[in-house]
Amino acid sequence: MRRNIEHVGWGQLSYEIRGIVAVAHELQSMGVTITWENIGDPIEKGEKLPVWMKEIIKGLVDEDRTYGYVATEGVWEARAFLAEQVNKRNGYTMTPKDIVFYNGLGDAVAKIFGFLRREARVIGPSPAYSTHSSAEAAHSGYDHLTYELNPDNHWMPDLQDLENKVKYNDSIAGLLLINPDNPTGAVYPRDILEKMVDIARRYDIFVICDEIYAHIVFNGAQTCHLSEVIGEVPGMALRGISKEYPWPGARCGWIEVFNQDKNPAFQKYIASLLNAKMLEVCSTSLPQYSIPRVIGDPRYLDHLERRKKIFEARANEAFDIINSYDYIHVTRPQGAFYMAVLFDEGVLNDRQTLEVANQEIRDFVEEKVKNVAVDKRFVYYLLASEGICVVPLSGFCCHRNGFRITLLETDDDKRRSTWHRIGKAVKAYVESSR
Secondary structure (H helix, E strand, O other), X not given: OOOOOOOOOHHHOOOHHHHXXXXXXXXXXXXXXXXXXXXXXXXXXXXXXXXXXXXXXXXXHOOHHHHOOOOOOOOHHHHHHHHHHHHOOOOOOOOHHHEEEEOOHHHHHHHHHHOOOOOOEEXXXXXXXXXXXXXXXXXXXXXXXXXXXXXXXXXXXXXXXXXXXXXXXXXXXXXXXXXOOOOOOOOOOHHHHHHHHHHHHHOOOXXXXXXXXXXXXXXXXXXXXXXXXXOOOOEEEEEEOOOOOOOHHHOOEEEEEEOHHHOHHHHHHHHHHHHHHXXXXXXOHHHHHHXXXXXXXXXXXXXXXXXXXXXXXXXXXXXXXXXOOOOEEEOXXXXXXXXXXXXXXXXXXXXXXXXXXXXXXXXXXXHHOOXXXXXXXXXXXXXXXXXXXXXXXXXXXXXXXXXXXEOOOOOHHHHHHHHHHHHHHHHHHHHOOO
């Protein structure tokens, strides 16, 4: 073309969680049966919405208004309900005007980073969640900036590392955290959140807190919402129904904006997000209408408690099984529904393999593992040999070798079998080069 039409940051748009699916589908076409452990979709793994929730949603389908446009920012009654939920926490005082709906948090994240000034950077955790890290890197055209999460301290943020990077890099305008965390399953206690907000306050930057798993906390962990510790620091919390109802196909998420009136630059930035949203008219209305009725239903708290107990049991089960195998180890998750599995230091190299009987499949995987990270190499061989699809930690902006599994499989026997198969595959793989 006569003009270069490429966005400067397009090469940063990678999403390993979905990227590995293309490889798995090719193997599936060759006859490999795939066990999907790559993505956090509870419905795909067998969870069903409670009947009472479905009845509420069915009732909304009969209401003519759910078929029309709504306000750009979202359904007013849903925004008013959510603002009241924030106000009940005895932290920040929120109004419905501080809440904006998006077609899922992926849509929100694209706007949040896409409408930042290119030179303004947002630092996030490592391991990072790919949606955030790719969007931030793409907007800037450079690698995503990260601070370390420490696996030897329950995957808590290294606050000294964070502060040093913020202090000595004045391009950093925002701080991102995910609580509970994906991919590690860590949950940040209130004092950690307060210290992170204090760093933002002292260096005059804003905070983004992804709280999509805020109500999936277990194993005795205690945390709080950003609204309870934000004080007068500009920021936003990201929420949604995809992991809670769960209804991921609804693509319904929202941002809660804090203190936009206290900082003119932040206020203009939020205004730009709203202006961009107007170009889309509005987000899908039906899921928004469901929020006051579902979350406001007396049965919802019992629903959340039941799911916490399920994920706690699975997390502890996975912890015990994975840690029973050599060469890998895990930290016990306290939230969300993921577990980051780490290889012991120095056990991986580029000569290791797993047995693959089918020559076509072996040739395929051996072509794929050329010049890839050593943990990704294992992931490819695991796919070809066992048909288990996991995500390498190197795909999460992480320098540590490992992979992420989910706690979502509802078939107890299949779930336990999968974790044992992974453990045995790790042993065979590591020892293949000895």
